[in-house]
Structures are given as structure tokens and as C-alpha cells.
Amino acid sequence: MFKANYFKKLCSILTAFVLCAGMMVHISFAYGIDDYDVFLSSFKTDATQNNPKGYTSFMFEITKRYSLKSITTYHWNNGRGMDPGTISLYDDKGNSIGSWNAEARGSSGAQKVNWDVFPDIIIEPGQYYIYDSSPETWSSSVASNFIPFVELKGIQDNSSSSQITPKETNDDNSNGSTANIPKNADLRTFNGHTYLIVSESVTPEVAEKRCKEMGGYLATITSESENDFLKTLFSEQNAIAYIIGGTDREQEGEWKWMNGEAWSFTYWNSPIEPNNGLGRGENYLIAARAESWKWVDFFGGYDNYSTTFPFVCEWSSELPSAKKVSENQSGTVGENLLKNPSFEEGLSYWVEAEGTWNSQEMVENERYKAVHGKYLVWSPQNNPCIYQDVSLSGYNAGQTVELSTQSCNWDQNPPDESQIVLKFLDNSDNVIKQSKAQGSKSSWYRLNISERMPVGAVKARVELWGIRKTGETDAYFDDVSLTVGGNAKPASQINEPVNKPTPTETKKPANTGKPAENKAVPIEITDGTAKSTTSAFNGVTGVTVDFKRTGAIGYRLYRSESEDSLGISVTDFYITSTNFTDVNAEPNTTYYYTLKEILAEADPLNGKREEIGDTLARWKTTTSEFIGQGFKNKSATRHFIMLKIDDPKMSVDGIIQEVDPGKGTAPIVLRGRTVVPIRAIVEAMDGTVGWEYSTQEVSLKASGNSVKMWINKKQLVKNGKNEKMDIEPKVINARTFVPLRFGAENLNCQVDWINSTNSIIIVWSE
Numbered sequence: 152m153f154k155a156n157y158f159k160k161l162c163s164i165l166t167a168f169v170l171c172a173g174m175m176v177h178i179s180f181a182y183g184i185d186d187y188d189v190f191l192s193s194f195k196t197d198a199t200q201n202n203p204k205g206y207t208s209f210m211f212e213i214t215k216r217y218s219l220k221s222i223t224t225y226h227w228n229n230g231r232g233m234d235p236g237t238i239s240l241y242d243d244k245g246n247s248i249g250s251w252n253a254e255a256r257g258s259s260g261a262q263k264v265n266w267d268v269f270p271d272i273i274i275e276p277g278q279y280y281i282y283d284s285s286p287e288t289w290s291s292s293v294a295s296n297f298i299p300f301v302e303l304k305g306i307q308d309n310s311s312s313s314q315i316t317p318k319e320t321n322d323d324n325s326n327g328s329t330a331n332i333p334k335n336a337d338l339r340t341f342n343g344h345t346y347l348i349v350s351e352s353v354t355p356e357v358a359e360k361r362c363k364e365m366g367g368y369l370a371t372i373t374s375e376s377e378n379d380f381l382k383t384l385f386s387e388q389n390a391i392a393y394i395i396g397g398t399d400r401e402q403e404g405e406w407k408w409m410n411g412e413a414w415s416f417t418y419w420n421s422p423i424e425p426n427n428g429l430g431r432g433e434n435y436l437i438a439a440r441a442e443s444w445k446w447v448d449f450f451g452g453y454d455n456y457s458t459t460f461p462f463v464c465e466w467s468s469e470l471p472s473a474k475k476v477s478e479n480q481s482g483t484v485g486e487n488l489l490k491n492p493s494f495e496e497g498l499s500y501w502v503e504a505e506g507t508w509n510s511q512e513m514v515e516n517e518r519y520k521a522v523h524g525k526y527l528v529w530s531p532q533n534n535p536c537i538y539q540d541v542s543l544s545g546y547n548a549g550q551t552v553e554l555s556t557q558s559c560n561w562d563q564n565p566p567d568e569s570q571i572v573l574k575f576l577d578n579s580d581n582v583i584k585q586s587k588a589q590g591s592k593s594s595w596y597r598l599n600i601s602e603r604m605p606v607g608a609v610k611a612r613v614e615l616w617g618i619r620k621t622g623e624t625d626a627y628f629d630d631v632s633l634t635v636g637g638n639a640k641p642a643s644q645i646n647e648p649v650n651k652p653t654p655t656e657t658k659k660p661a662n663t664g665k666p667a668e669n670k671a672v673p674i675e676i677t678d679g680t681a682k683s684t685t686s687a688f689n690g691v692t693g694v695t696v697d698f699k700r701t702g703a704i705g706y707r708l709y710r711s712e713s714e715d716s717l718g719i720s721v722t723d724f725y726i727t728s729t730n731f732t733d734v735n736a737e738p739n740t741t742y743y744y745t746l747k748e749i750l751a752e753a754d755p756l757n758g759k760r761e762e763i764g765d766t767l768a769r770w771k772t773t774t775s776e777f778i779g780q781g782f783k784n785k786s787a788t789r790h791f792i793m794l795k796i797d798d799p800k801m802s803v804d805g806i807i808q809e810v811d812p813g814k815g816t817a818p819i820v821l822r823g824r825t826v827v828p829i830r831a832i833v834e835a836m837d838g839t840v841g842w843e844y845s846t847q848e849v850s851l852k853a854s855g856n857s858v859k860m861w862i863n864k865k866q867l868v869k870n871g872k873n874e875k876m877d878i879e880p881k882v883i884n885a886r887t888f889v890p891l892r893f894g895a896e897n898l899n900c901q902v903d904w905i906n907s908t909n910s911i912i913i914v915w916s917e
Contacts, residue, residue, distance in 0.1 A: 187220045187304040194300045199227045199292050209281040209301045210354065210459075218308040219274050222281060224253075224266045225300035228288040232263030236284030239844060240270065243278035243357060247845065273308055278357065282844045327366040329470060338470055341380045345466040346370060348388055352882070355435035358394045358462035359409055368410040369396030370463035378418055381463065382444040383634060386551035386601055390440070390883065391815055392447070394462035397436030399448075403427060406436075420445035443555075443599035487632040488541045489613065494629065503537040538614040540576075546635050548606040549820050554588075554613055556631040559595045566591045569626040570616035573600045573633075575608035583608055584908065589618070595629075603797060603820070604635070605909055679768035685746065687770050690903035691777040692791060692914040693734040696746060696768070697905075700729050703748035703764055708733065711743045714771070718743065725749045725761075728802040734789040734914050738778040745769050777901075789916050792835055794818050794827065794891075796909040803835050816886050818911070825911060826881065826888040836915050838898070842887065849880055849887055853898045854915055860889060869897045 226233035235253035251268035258264045283289045289299045339346050362369050372378045396409040425448035433448040490500040558569040574585040584605045588598045617626030674687040685698040705725035711718025721733045748764030793802040799817040811828050818827040830840045838853025847862035859868040860880050867874045876893045895913050903912040
């Protein structure tokens with residue numbers, strides 16, 4: 152629709168034409184950016200951020216046909232603006248519609264903050280994606296839910312017909328067919344139904360459409376057994392969340408399954424969810440890894456989740472090509488490997504040293520009635536533990552092991568707590584890796600731990616703890632399960648009693664020599680109050696320590712070449728993380744290390760020195776001859792990053808920060824290679840990451856080197872020279888994951904891989 156100023160401009164043109172006619176001057180006029188109506192905008196410039204918090208595209212959907220005249224994006228960039236690049240438009244299939252060179256405009260006293268392009272094209276009803284060539288300066292705000300600023304102008308187009316039909320949406324399953332299921336799709340069956348996890352990251356509307364196109368529907372979860380089955384499938388994959396078929400888009404708060412099944416079973420991450428984005432509108436459902444696959448309502452980037460995810464399709468029959476879950480297993484996916492998990496046989500198969508635990512029927516109070524059958528287990532003693540060991544023979548490193556139990560605590564103030572611990576043990580019963588989960592509630596609730604099986608693990612130990620806060624320890628457990636994801640033969644049970652563990656029990660192998668290149672070796676911790684919970688490693692990046700947090704405000708690591716001297720602190724400021732790599736150690740040198748607590752900061756104005764506490768650990772090691780190898784300037788300052796598999800945080804020179812701020816993204820293992828969201832790592836090295844959507848090219852620049860890679864290709868170009876990787880970069884959950892070995896080492900970094908803690912240490916030189 153034309154605005155009033157169109158008439159004014161027309162009058163001006165006519166006047167100019169009359170005045171200049173005698174001079175035979177030809178005047179023409181083209182409509183400008185202000186001459187069309189805004190039909191879509193995400194501009195909310197209050198408290199503008201300098202980037203769109205990780206989003207690299209803007210998705211929009213229209214239900215009418217439009218003549219798209221202009222696209223505007225916004226680049227505040229701390230008031231500096233940005234030299235204009237390109238703005239591109241793609242359809243929901245990934246087909247390019249066009250890419251245009253932008254013109255820059257000033258705004259709010261800043262130059263080059265608005266980028267404008269003028270496509271002048273017809274776009275049909277459907278979903279579209281806008282990409283900006285400078286995502287690092289593409290602005291957003293809290294008010295826009297960190298979605299980047301985009302403004303579309305144009306006019307509704309009715310030129311072809313007054314009866315414009317939207318794109319096919321497959322509103323019922325009759326329009327789809329199982330013939331559209333991809334060949335070799337990993338279909339699974341459970342209880343007469345078929346399921347498929349689709350790794351493509353899309354919006355819930357597109358996910359619903361994709362499932363219908365294949366003759367199915369977005370998965371529903373209507374029972375605890377179906378939920379457990381899907382949790383196992385989720386754990387086999389690497390995404391942080393999956394879309395399932397729940398929605399309240401018709402009426403806020405009235406949740407339904409999209410296919411019309413009855414809404415009965417729920418698995419909300421209560422009491423936090425559902426929260427409707429605190430009133431901002433979240434009408435779809437995901438199962439989230441960070442919440443142990445509990446349900447979260449989402450849409451629009453709230454709750455630290457992006458707006459697109461992989462999804463799960465379901466069919467209400469067993470399709471011929473589907474794998475039954477019993478394939479290569481004696482039971483179903485997620486078979487419980489524990490014996491007597493609901494204590495119907497008392498404490499059989501469970502080890503308890505004190506003899507204080509009771510397995511009994513609890514029926515006098517309905518709230519504390521056993522979950523399954525008649526029995527539950529509890530102990531009145533102070534901080535008691537029972538445990539059971541399970542062999543992991545037949546399973547492989549990298550598979551997901553999940554521990555889950557129901558628990559409740561007596562209604563008292565303060566209430567006691569329940570704790571579960573999952574430990575992975577080697578052949579000598581050394582603890583390779585352990586995780587804990589803890590809770591307190593006066594009604595039954597579920598505790599979950601999900602961990603990847605580490606290299607060298609031969610068995611898992613499941614521990615149940617009651618943590619006393621007042622009076623007797625009132626922690627009740629029932630329905631305990633230990634499952635392993637993936638197709639592998641089931642483990643056998645190990646029932647031989649062993650000594651009761653303590654929460655801090657950890658044995659460490661002795662250091663048998665200096666490390667070989669690219670292989671860190673463990674060091675024996677010889678002394679200290681935290682000897683059993685501290686690990687040290689000797690590698691090509693330096694000497695690394697990994698320990699558990701105490702009540703101290705920080706820590707100091709001392710290095711000495713004399714056993715009788717404390718030596719010097721390896722940092723000027725005390726360490727605040729629980730891991731550190733001494734990158735300044737000299738190669739082929741024997742050192743004595745001491746780790747101490749810092750209890751209080753120095754206050755020189757009041758005459759107070761830094762207060763140093765207990766010695767947590769001491770060890771001796773001879774460093775690798777390969778330290779610093781490959782660095783041109785051996786005297787240049789070195790820095791380190793420590794990452795851990797499945798951990799969304801990293802340590803940069805001893806300071807903890809998120810790998811992917813606000814998104815929970817973590818390094819993962821694909822086909823035996825560690826892949827990482829590379830941007831945070833390269834930027835921590837003061838490098839840059841480039842992305843070209845049209846060619847799917849990832850470019851890395853740091854330490855004077857340039858590396859180019861391409862999504863789904865094994866080709867790599869370093870400083871203009873072609874090389875090859877054995878695994879290709881991937882886009883997972885809208886994040887670019889690059890194989891770390893090929894990315895970091897080609898930027899002239901040194902890398903250590905520590906199997907026992909699933910840690911990677913990267914060292915680079917200024």
C-alpha cells in the first residue's frame with residue numbers, strides 16, 4: 152500500500168518536469184527504502200548487543216505472497232558500524248534465492264550501522280532464512296530474545312491471482328509415505344511402534360512437516376517405558392536436545408500431542424518447566440540433555456536453547472526395515488544391568504559394610520510407599536552408602552552409561568539429601584571417572600546421571616548415599632537402573648564383595664617414564680590432603696593438574712627443582728579453576744610440584760598477606776623433551792586451553808569460561824575424533840573464524856597460519872597447501888564442529904590428550 156508521501160514525491164516530479172521542460176532535462180525517480188511498508192521486523196534496539204548471541208541466520212515465515220523490496224540488517228559494533236558486506240536469502244530446503252551487496256546507512260549518530268539490499272523479487276508463502284556476511288557484528292538485544300535485527304519491506308502481491316495458495320504443508324499423514332524415509336535410516340522399534348531420530352536441525356513446524364512427509368508424526372511419549380526407551384536413543388546421539396510432538400499453540404497451557412493422542416504421561420523439568428518463556432510464548436516441546444532428557448517448552452531462543460533442533464519421528468506400526476531393540480542385545484535398549492534394583496530380595500547383590508541399611512515395605516504413609524512392588528531401601532545412620540558393581544565387558548568407550556533412581560526424603564527442616572554416584576573402574580579398581588547427582592524432596596523424585604564410558608573402564612560402580620542434615624539419615628531409594636546405550640552385548644554381573652568405597656577413593660598409577668610425543672602419562676601423587684582426588688599428567692604441552700574444588704577461594708601451584716624447596720608460584724595471580732597446565736616448564740627437567748589452597752586475599756593497606764592453606768597434593772616428574780617443539784620463538788609467552796568431552800566449560804590460562812556462551816555446547820567424539828565448536832577456541836587464541844554459507848567454507852586464522860575447511864568434506868588447505876583429514880567438519884545444532892586435531896595442530900598448537908579424564912590441552916605461543 153502506498154504511503155501519503157508518494158503523492159508528494161509525484162507532485163515534485165511533475166513540477167520539476169514542467170520547470171525543466173524547455174531545457175530538455177529528463178528527470179526520473181526510483182522508490183527508496185522509506186517508500187514501502189514494513190511487513191516483518193525484529194528490530195528492538197534497546198540495550199543492543201554487538202552480536203546475535205550465536206545465531207548465524209534469521210528464519211521467518213510468511214503466509215501471503217510478497218514483493219520483497221528491501222532487507223535491512225543492523226551492525227552496532229560498539230558504535231563503529233561495519234563496512235557493508237552481503238545479505239543472502241535461502242528457502243527452507245537450503246536453496247539460494249539470491250545474495251546481494253549491501254549499502255550502508257548511518258543511524259543514532261553512528262555510521263554504517265544499517266545494511267540495506269534491494270532484491271525486488273516475489274517470494275511465495277513459506278519459510279525463509281536470511282544470512283549476513285558479518286554475523287560477529289550482526290546486532291541483537293535482550294528485547295529481541297537475542298534474535299538478530301532484520302527488517303523486511305515490500306508490498307503484498309496479488310498480481311497472479313486473488314486465490315494464492317500456500318505451499319503444501321501435509322496437514323495429515325495421508326499426503327506422506329514411508330517411501331520417503333531415507334535409505335539406510337536407523338529405524339528402531341519399541342512396543343509395536345517405529346522411531347527415527349533425524350539429525351537435521353529445524354524448527355518444530357518443519358519437523359512436524361518432515362515426519363508427515365515420511366508417513367509418520369512427531370514422536371509422542373505416553374508411558375514411562377516409552378520415555379526410558381527414547382532417553383536411551385537420545386543418549387546414543389550427540390545433540391543437546393530433540394523436538395518431540397507436544398504443543399500448546401492452540402491454547403496456552405493446554406498441552407496436546409500434535410497427532411491427537413491423549414496427553415497423560417509427562418516428564419517436565421519441574422518446577423522450572425513449562426514456563427512459556429516467562430510469558431513470551433513457548434509453544435513446543437524438547438527433551439533436553441542438560442536436564443537428563445526432561446521436557447522443556449521452547450520457541451524463540453529462551454532457556455538458553457536455540458530455535459532449531461534435531462527431532463524424532465514415530466510410526467504406529469513396526470516398519471519392515473526397522474531394527475528391533477533386542478538386536479545384538481539380550482533385552483531391550485536400556486536394559487537394566489543391576490540385579491535386585493527394587494530391593495524385593497532385600498539387600499541381595501548390594502554391598503553395605505555397616506549393616507545399617509533396611510529393605511522394607513513402607514506403607515503407613517502413602518507418600519513414602521515404594522515405587523515398584525512393596526519394598527524400598529533406607530538407612531538411619533550418618534552418611535551411609537550401599538553399592539553394586541557391574542561388568543562393562545562387551546561395551547565400548549564412548550557409549551552412554553545412564554544411572555537413574557527414584558528417591559525421597561523425610562519432611563523435616565533442614566531435609567536430608569540423597570546422592571547417587573557413578574564410578575568407572577579399571578582392572579585395578581582405580582577410579583577413572585566419576586559423577587554425582589544429589590537432591591532433596593519430601594515426595595518421590597528422580598535422580599539421573601548420564602556419562603560416556605571412558606577408555607580403560609572395565610566395570611561401573613553404582614553407589615547410593617544418604618546425606619544427613621539433622622537427626623537420622625532419611626534418604627529412601629527405589630527403582631535403581633543402570634543402562635548402556637548402543638548395540639553391544641549386555642554386561643554380566645560382578646557380585647564378589649569388595650571393601651566399601653568412600654566418596655573420595657581414587658588410586659593413581661605411578662609415572663613409569665617420560666611421555667612420548669602427543670601422549671600424556673599420569674604422575675603419581677605422593678602426598679597431600681587431597682591426594683586421592685588429584686590427578687597430574689606429564690605431556691608435550693607441559694605438566695597438568697586436575698583436582699576437585701575445596702572451600703578455598705583459589706589455589707597456587709608451586710614448581711621447584713629442589714625437593715626441599717617450595718619453589719615459585721607458576722602464576723602471579725592465584726588459580727580459580729580446578730585444572731591448570733604449567734606451560735612454562737622446561738623440557739627434560741625434573742621438577743617438584745606443590746598444590747596449595749588460598750584461604751584469603753592479600754590486603755596490603757591493612758598489612759595482611761595472602762593466607763595460604765593446606766597442601767592439597769605434591770608430586771615429582773621429569774618433563775617431556777617435546778615441550779615447546781614446533782614453536783619458532785622458544786622464549787615467547789605460551790597460553791593453554793583445557794577442554795573436556797561433554798563439558799560445556801573450558802579453562803583458558805586457568806580461568807573458567809563457557810565454550811559456547813549461553814548454549815551449553817560441548818566437545819564431543821565422532822567416529823573416534825574429538826570435534827569442537829571451533830569459534831571459541833580460535834578466538835581465545837586472538838584468532839578469527841570466517842564462514843561462507845554459499846560454499847560451506849570454514850576459515851581459521853591464528854598464530855600466523857590460515858586453515859580452510861568445508862562442511863562434510865575431508866579436504867583441508869593450510870597456508871595454500873592441500874591436505875586431507877580423516878573426518879569432516881559438521882554442523883550440529885546450528886553450530887560448526889571441527890575436528891580438533893586437524894584444526895589446532897594446523898594452527899601450530901601443541902595438543903595433549905588425557906584418556907583417563909577425557910581432557911584435551913591445547914598450548915600456543917604468542
